[in-house]
Amino acid sequence: MYAKPSRARILSLKESLTRATKGTQSMSAYLQHIKQLVTTLNSTGAAITIDDLTLYVLNGLPPEYKGISDSIRTRDTALHFDELYEKLCDYEQLLQRDHNPLASLLTANFAAKTTSSNTRNNRSNIGSNKGTTQQANHRFNGKQGNRP
Numbered sequence: 001m002y003a004k005p006s007r008a009r010i011l012s013l014k015e016s017l018t019r020a021t022k023g024t025q026s027m028s029a030y031l032q033h034i035k036q037l038v039t040t041l042n043s044t045g046a047a048i049t050i051d052d053l054t055l056y057v058l059n060g061l062p063p064e065y066k067g068i069s070d071s072i073r074t075r076d077t078a079l080h081f082d083e084l085y086e087k088l089c090d091y092e093q094l095l096q097r098d099h100n101p102l103a104s105l106l107t108a109n110f111a112a113k114t115t116s117s118n119t120r121n122n123r124s125n126i127g128s129n130k131g132t133t134q135q136a137n138h139r140f141n142g143k144q145g146n147r148p
Contacts, residue, residue: 005044013041017048021060027092031057031085050078057084064095 017037022030034057038048048056058069068091072079079087 005046010041010044010046013037013044014046017041017056018059020056022062022065027089028085030060031088034060035081050080053081054079054084057088061088065091 017034020030020034020037025033034053038053041048054072058065058072061069065088068087072084072087
């Protein structure tokens, strides 16, 4: 038999949820921390609704998440935690990609140069192989000289 958790413990867990912020940690780490707090709180018998959970999560996000936060807050239906997790992690990746456009440009530039270089090399190889192929065909056909 387990002892009933104290009111102080329950309030402490709720306070931890209220004060939780993403900070510099990844979205995944932030949401795992929130989930751990909610699981512990639920095990005390003090269940958290999905709407309350959503508010705890959104209130701990930095300003750059305002767009998705507003979108989630104005939905007619609540998101389950798994859906919230997926949407916020996807948004984090979008922000990271938008935050570092130079890396995207460098990658695109490198890919374009590699493709262009390979195309030129293939063209020059095609031209240089013609003579070799013609000479091999002449030898195979038993002909001598440069005439086809």
